[in-house]
Amino acid sequence: MKTLKIILKIFISVFAISFFAISFNLNNKAFEVVATFLSITTGFSITALSIIATSPFSKNLYNQESSKNNSKTLLHELVDRFKTSMILFIATICLIVLLNLYPEKYIPTIFKVFETEITTMAILKSFVLYFSILSLISFVILFNTFSKFVIKSGKLIK
Numbered sequence: 793m794k795t796l797k798i799i800l801k802i803f804i805s806v807f808a809i810s811f812f813a814i815s816f817n818l819n820n821k822a823f824e825v826v827a828t829f830l831s832i833t834t835g836f837s838i839t840a841l842s843i844i845a846t847s848p849f850s851k852n853l854y855n856q857e858s859s860k861n862n863s864k865t866l867l868h869e870l871v872d873r874f875k876t877s878m879i880l881f882i883a884t885i886c887l888i889v890l891l892n893l894y895p896e897k898y899i900p901t902i903f904k905v906f907e908t909e910i911t912t913m914a915i916l917k918s919f920v921l922y923f924s925i926l927s928l929i930s931f932v933i934l935f936n937t938f939s940k941f942v943i944k945s946g947k948l949i950k
Contacts, residue, residue, distance in 0.1 A: 806922055823891060823892075823917075823924070824888070826888065826920075827885050827889070830884055830885050830924075833877075833881055833927070833934075834878055834881045837874050837877060838878075840934075840938045843942075844867075844871070844874075844941060847941075847945045848945070848948055852948070853865060853866040853867035853870060854866075870937070873933075873937060874934065876930075877927075877931065877934045880923070880926060880930050881930075881931075883923060884920070884924055884926075887919055887920045887923055888920055891913075891916050891920050894912075894913060894916060
């Protein structure tokens with residue numbers, strides 16, 4: 793039942809974002825700004841991972857078993873969260889590059905819905921917008937997680 797709710801949320805969010813992207817014909821320059829931001833967040837993630845690796849608090853996390861998965865430690869969960877976010881950032885950047893390489897003058901209309909032409913470019917923009925929003929949410933979660941790590945690590949240094 794939980795999986796069904798997640799799939800339903802994903803489907804509704806993809807549909808809503810696609811509708812927005814197709815209706816308003818988004819500007820490609822906005823995605824270039826997103827790509828720059830995601831490049832910076834990828835650099836932040838790599839730096840944060842190196843800080844985590846050299847922190848004495850990492851040993852404590854490594855010694856604590858995960859409550860979600862007995863085969864992993866809390867350090868594994870933290871590194872996995874960073875790895876997943878970085879893969880999402882890089883995938884979004886790749887989609888933006890693909891969007892910029894796609895020639896606009898060769899865009900066939902796939903179908904029409906309520907007088908709105910849906911093209912391959914519109915679908916690609918929808919995916920880029922969806923991944924951009926997911927990346928932003930992922931970065932905020934990652935930043936909060938890293939902030940908590942820094943505070944807990946600071947308590948250990950006393």
